[in-house]
Amino acid sequence: HWFYSNSFSLPAQASQEELKAAYRRLCMLYHPDKHRDPELKTQAERLFNLVHQAYEVLSDPQTRAIYDIYGRRGLEMEGWEVVERKRTPAEIREEFERLQREREERRLQQRTNPKGTISVGIDATDLFDRYDEEYEDVPGSSFPQIEINKMHISQSIEAPLTATDTAILSGNLSTQNGNGGGSINLALRRVTSAKGWGELEFGAGDLQGPLFGLKIFRNLTPRCFITTNCALQFSSRGVRPGLTTVLARNLDKNTMGYLQWRWGIQSAMNTSIVRDTKTSHFTMALQLGIPHSFMMVSYQHKFQDEDQTRVKGSLKAGFFGTIVEYGAERKISRHSILGATVSVGVPQGVSLKIKLNRASQTYFFPVHLTDQLLPSAVFYATVGPLVMYFAMHRLIIKPYLRAQKERELEKQRESTASDILQKKQEAEAAVRLMQESVRRIIEAEEARMGLIVVNAWYGKFVNDNSRKNEKVKVIDVTVPLQCLVKDSKLILTEASKAGLPGFYDPCVGEEKSLKVLYQFRGVLHQVMSADNEALRIPKQ
Numbered sequence: 001h002w003f004y005s006n007s008f009s010l011p012a013q014a015s016q017e018e019l020k021a022a023y024r025r026l027c028m029l030y031h032p033d034k035h036r037d038p039e040l041k042t043q044a045e046r047l048f049n050l051v052h053q054a055y056e057v058l059s060d061p062q063t064r065a066i067y068d069i070y071g072r073r074g075l076e077m078e079g080w081e082v083v084e085r086k087r088t089p090a091e092i093r094e095e096f097e098r099l100q101r102e103r104e105e106r107r108l109q110q111r112t113n114p115k116g117t118i119s120v121g122i123d124a125t126d127l128f129d130r131y132d133e134e135y136e137d138v139p140g141s142s143f144p145q146i147e148i149n150k151m152h153i154s155q156s157i158e159a160p161l162t163a164t165d166t167a168i169l170s171g172n173l174s175t176q177n178g179n180g181g182g183s184i185n186l187a188l189r190r191v192t193s194a195k196g197w198g199e200l201e202f203g204a205g206d207l208q209g210p211l212f213g214l215k216i217f218r219n220l221t222p223r224c225f226i227t228t229n230c231a232l233q234f235s236s237r238g239v240r241p242g243l244t245t246v247l248a249r250n251l252d253k254n255t256m257g258y259l260q261w262r263w264g265i266q267s268a269m270n271t272s273i274v275r276d277t278k279t280s281h282f283t284m285a286l287q288l289g290i291p292h293s294f295m296m297v298s299y300q301h302k303f304q305d306e307d308q309t310r311v312k313g314s315l316k317a318g319f320f321g322t323i324v325e326y327g328a329e330r331k332i333s334r335h336s337i338l339g340a341t342v343s344v345g346v347p348q349g350v351s352l353k354i355k356l357n358r359a360s361q362t363y364f365f366p367v368h369l370t371d372q373l374l375p376s377a378v379f380y381a382t383v384g385p386l387v388m389y390f391a392m393h394r395l396i397i398k399p400y401l402r403a404q405k406e407r408e409l410e411k412q413r414e415s416t417a418s419d420i421l422q423k424k425q426e427a428e429a430a431v432r433l434m435q436e437s438v439r440r441i442i443e444a445e446e447a448r449m450g451l452i453v454v455n456a457w458y459g460k461f462v463n464d465n466s467r468k469n470e471k472v473k474v475i476d477v478t479v480p481l482q483c484l485v486k487d488s489k490l491i492l493t494e495a496s497k498a499g500l501p502g503f504y505d506p507c508v509g510e511e512k513s514l515k516v517l518y519q520f521r522g523v524l525h526q527v528m529s530a531d532n533e534a535l536r537i538p539k540q
Contacts, residue, residue, distance in 0.1 A: 016059065023055045026501070029437050029483070030430075043429035047501075050426075113158040119364040121150035121176075125349075128370040128377045150176035164191040181207035195219040201231070209234035223250040231264075240265060266290065279304065287318075294318025298325075307331045312341075321346045327353070330389075332397050335359045340385040342378065350377040352385065412509045423504040427480075430502045434483045441485055450488030451538060454524070455517040456481045458497060459506040461528075473507040474515075481516065488520070492535040 028034075030048040035041045126144040156170035166189045173182040183205030191197045196218035203211035213231035220226055227246045232239055242264030251257050254277045260270040268289020275282040281300040287293055298314030313326040322345060329339030336358045343351040349371040356363040370377045413420075445452050459474035480502025484490055497514055498505040505512070512531040517524065520538045529535040 019055070019058055023051065026051045030433055035433065040432060044433050047426065047430055047433065113360070114155070115360045116155040117152070117362045117364065119152040119366070120148055122365060122367045123147045123149040124367050124369050125371060128374055129372065165189070181205060183208060185211070224248065262289070266292070268292070278302065292318060292320055294320070321348060323348060332393070333401060338389070342381045344373065344378055346373065350374065350381055352381040354385070409509045416508050420505060420508060427502050427504040431479045434479050434502060438479050438482045441482055445485065445488060448488065449521050451485050451490060452519045453478050453482040453485065453516060454519055457515045458503060459512055460510050461513055461515065475504070475506045477503055490535070490537045494532055494534045496531050
């Protein structure tokens with residue numbers, strides 16, 4: 001929405017007085033009668049008409065409200081002529097919000113929100129636990145046997161029925177050592193109010209009989225909620241009821257406390273504290289139950305890098321033994337996150353768990369390495385994934401992402417080539433028309449030892465050695481920036497600078513900056529500003 005506002009170098013919330021002042025200044029700059037050269041006169045007429053068109057839009061409350069909501073497309077839409085001129089911007093926004101709600105409802109009808117998990121268990125204990133004497137007379141015994149011993153597949157989809165009702169269909173299939181089964185479930189969820197919802201569940205499977213369940217969620221206070229889930233599982237052994245209740249409360253801005261009580265097949269009481277901040281995630285839990293009681297502590301550190309790297313570790317001890325886990329995960333593409341975790345426990349042994357999240361799908365590969373605590377298994381489980389990841393990242397992932405980015409940029413450049421060429425011609429014409437005004441501004445600023453823009457560049461700068469093979473793409477914007485100086489001040493708002501008079505985008509789709517070398521009170525200064533960052537010089 002910055003196109004017309006940036007034509008005047010004003011913020012979107014500029015007042016009518018600021019708008020008129022900017023309009024008068026640009027009219028004086030671009031007025032055709034001020035230029036005798038036929039070519040400059042033609043260019044001035046075109047830019048003058050553009051400024052006049054922008055002023056007509058922004059000075060009229062109705063068209064400005066339409067533009068604020070819909071942008072330039074909204075002004076080109078048919079039908080606004082039938083809207084009453086007396087309607088206020090607030091009423092126009094209300095009408096837009098109503099249309100937006102209708103569109104959201106239509107999108108709701110089409111959304112299915114699919115989620116799925118595929119888990120493949122691999123038995124690789126033959127790599128570490130084999131004994132030579134057992135394999136002496138077995139053909140092919142020199143090669144370790146690695147087997148897939150279990151698989152699990154689950155999938156769910158949502159089908160919105162109304163704005164408050166949703167049907168959820170899910171199913172799963174599992175197999176282990178040649179035996180398996182599956183089930184299918186249907187849930188109907190209704191949002192009863194802003195404070196809660198309820199869900200009815202029906203299920204059936206080949207290993208288990210019919211299932212009937214009821215789940216209720218309710219906000220008790222703004223900082224506390226409760227969830228209750230009761231179920232009846234029918235089988236050949238009879239009816240097995242179950243009940244789970246969770247009470248949760250916000251202890252502070254980043255910390256949640258949970259109390260859980262579960263009654264049924266595996267009754268237990270559980271309490272946990274979860275603290276989640278921008279840089280870390282901490283969990284501490286204690287459970288007393290039959291057959292499992294345990295205590296667990298886990299910590300995850302979040303690095304503030306573009307790959308969203310996370311390193312985690314946990315300790316879990318209970319009646320079943322002790323397990324130590326450590327691992328990491330990292331974003332490898334726009335929609336994919338790859339993670340690996342090493343699990344070392346007694347009596348579980350050593351396992352490596354590899355997980356890939358791709359959009360709403362999860363692929364999980366637990367690899368059981370040994371039933372014993374072998375240092376060699378721990379070493380290979382730790383070092384192996386790291387070596388493979390860095391090799392894949394350097395040889396496959398990085399080149400693929402670079403090529404994909406180049407294809408997207410090339411496609412974007414092709415689609416906007418004619419528009420950018422027109423913007424470039426308009427910017428060059430504007431710079432030629434600004435020359436006389438800039439000369440007068442510099443004379444006035446020199447007389448008061450004010451602000452003089454010595455040099456200014458806009459575009460893509462390469463300062464990092466790792467990107468030294470990339471090409472610098474900048475344009476000289478010294479003249480248009482000096483033209484924006486008023487009373488020894490230069491103020492740019494939070495918007496892309498490509499829309500400023502005399503500017504255009506020299507590198508579509510790439511990160512841009514503005515570099516300014518200026519003189520103020522006889523002293524040279526330099527400043528670097530991101531494309532959408534506000535700028536005020538001289539610095540206060």
